[in-house]
Amino acid sequence: MEDVIIIGGGVIGCMTLRYLSRYKLSLRLIESHNDLASGATMANSAIIHAGYDPEPGTAKAYFNVRGCGMYPALAKELDFLYRPLPSLVVAFSEEQMATAEALRTRGEENGVEKLEVIGRERLLELEPNISDEAVGALYAPTAGIVEPWGAAIAAAENACDNGAKLSLGEKVIGMEKAGDGILVHTDKADYKARAVVNAAGVWSDKINDMLAPHIFDITPRLGQYYLLDRRTSGLVNNTLFACPTKEGKGVLLSPSVHEKLMIGPDAKAMPDRDLTPTDSAGLAFVKENAARFLKCPLPMNLNIRTYAGIRPTPSNGDFTVGRTPVEGFYNAAGIESPGLASSPAIGLELAEMIARDLGAEKNEDFNPFRRKQIRLNRLSEEEKKELIAREPGYASIVCKCEKVSEKEIVDCIHRNAGATTVKGVKKRVGAGLGRCQAGFCQPVVVNILARELGIPKDQVLYDDPGSEILLEKTK
Numbered sequence: 001m002e003d004v005i006i007i008g009g010g011v012i013g014c015m016t017l018r019y020l021s022r023y024k025l026s027l028r029l030i031e032s033h034n035d036l037a038s039g040a041t042m043a044n045s046a047i048i049h050a051g052y053d054p055e056p057g058t059a060k061a062y063f064n065v066r067g068c069g070m071y072p073a074l075a076k077e078l079d080f081l082y083r084p085l086p087s088l089v090v091a092f093s094e095e096q097m098a099t100a101e102a103l104r105t106r107g108e109e110n111g112v113e114k115l116e117v118i119g120r121e122r123l124l125e126l127e128p129n130i131s132d133e134a135v136g137a138l139y140a141p142t143a144g145i146v147e148p149w150g151a152a153i154a155a156a157e158n159a160c161d162n163g164a165k166l167s168l169g170e171k172v173i174g175m176e177k178a179g180d181g182i183l184v185h186t187d188k189a190d191y192k193a194r195a196v197v198n199a200a201g202v203w204s205d206k207i208n209d210m211l212a213p214h215i216f217d218i219t220p221r222l223g224q225y226y227l228l229d230r231r232t233s234g235l236v237n238n239t240l241f242a243c244p245t246k247e248g249k250g251v252l253l254s255p256s257v258h259e260k261l262m263i264g265p266d267a268k269a270m271p272d273r274d275l276t277p278t279d280s281a282g283l284a285f286v287k288e289n290a291a292r293f294l295k296c297p298l299p300m301n302l303n304i305r306t307y308a309g310i311r312p313t314p315s316n317g318d319f320t321v322g323r324t325p326v327e328g329f330y331n332a333a334g335i336e337s338p339g340l341a342s343s344p345a346i347g348l349e350l351a352e353m354i355a356r357d358l359g360a361e362k363n364e365d366f367n368p369f370r371r372k373q374i375r376l377n378r379l380s381e382e383e384k385k386e387l388i389a390r391e392p393g394y395a396s397i398v399c400k401c402e403k404v405s406e407k408e409i410v411d412c413i414h415r416n417a418g419a420t421t422v423k424g425v426k427k428r429v430g431a432g433l434g435r436c437q438a439g440f441c442q443p444v445v446v447n448i449l450a451r452e453l454g455i456p457k458d459q460v461l462y463d464d465p466g467s468e469i470l471l472e473k474t475k
Contacts (some may be wrong), residue, residue: 401434
């Protein structure tokens with residue numbers, strides 16, 4: 001029997017696993033996909049929100065502000081890509097300036113520091129390309145940007161380094177109380193645990209209802225994005241938001257930690273929780289609304305990818321975090337935006353709560369630091385030369401767009417929570433994230449995965465089962 005099972009391998013589940021690994025507990029995370037960070041964590045705006053948007057007194061407000069403050073130190077411990085980057089809620093009228101003032105007041109009530117409502121002159125200093133129609137903005141300097149899947153995978157890897165276990169590619173199909181624990185049935189095995197955490201994202205209402213009374217429903221909401229090439233660097237300096245509405249935070253423009261420009265999302269309720277299609281109408285809406293931010297045309301000729309993600313919108317309008325009426329069963333459910341920013345605080349809160357309930361002792365051998373990841377494309381020329389002199393494998397470049405070496409790919413495969421698929425390699429080292437979108441490097445990545453995993457090339461998947469790349473020899 002495990003002490004704790006976490007259902008869901010997104011950023012919420014992975015952060016919870018990591019903080020639970022600070023205690024003397026046997027831990028297992030179960031994820032239905034072949035890899036971690038395959039749902040909303042893989043396709044979102046990648047913004048660490050400052051915390052001015054949630055209603056005061058809500059779980060969203062509480063966890064957002066605390067989680068945002070945790071990211072700088074956490075990124076250093078876990079070595080994932082994060083950058084402090086102010087956000088601007090841009091106002092295009094005096095009425096919207098009043099909204100900016102209201103958001104500043106709300107943010108200060110939530111505990112957000114250094115918020116400021118600025119006029120056009122200051123806005124132009126920050127964003128020289130801002131639209132002539134923009135009259136001012138709410139300035140939030142404590143915000144940031146992150147690689148969401150990188151944060152989740154780093155947290156899970158650190159947890160596994162400290163003894164946690166992963167069960168990937170297993171779908172939870174039922175749960176029941178069983179004596180002193182909870183039985184968790186998957187499509188591959190049965191597990192028993194003293195405590196279970198529901199961190200199942202868009203499926204969190206269904207997982208809750210397997211064991212606890214029904215308290216909320218999830219509406220899957222699709223958001224579509226454009227990703228523009230790094231040649232757009234400098235066009236936008238901060239994250240630009242529109243004034244929010246009841247539908248959400250609206251379309252944004254933001255630099256990414258990979259020095260590309262992200263545009264999106266729209267918001268559309270979906271009947272299917274797993275499909276993430278893009279459509280011309282939604283993308284046209286995103287482009288039209290994003291264009292309003294700038295006085296110059298958006299360089300859409302530099303678009304390298306469109307994509308979409310599903311976010312879990314809860315019927316109760318707030319995060320559901322903590323104990324349920326069923327002893328040993330905990331929720332981290334309905335976590336929509338600002339869930340990414342909130343994830344470390346949610347994970348910490350749940351870990352401390354569960355540890356108290358189980359009477360767990362601190363793990364004195366816990367190592368909070370993840371082994372550093374070599375990122376060749378972030379080294380100076382001198383650092384590269386020194387590294388290659390010591391480790392010649394770094395001289396073999398596989399992904400020319402993102403300057404990713406064979407050695408980096410091999411390393412990401414053999415780490416705890418390592419890559420087993422082409423998309424898994426992409427998440428961990430960025431091979432395939434660039435301008436050609438893996439058009440040149442994918443065959444080499446397939447060869448490396450087959451070699452390092454000891455499997456035939458036609459068994460290497462892009463992602464989940466059914467995504468085979470090679471089927472048979474043709475000659």
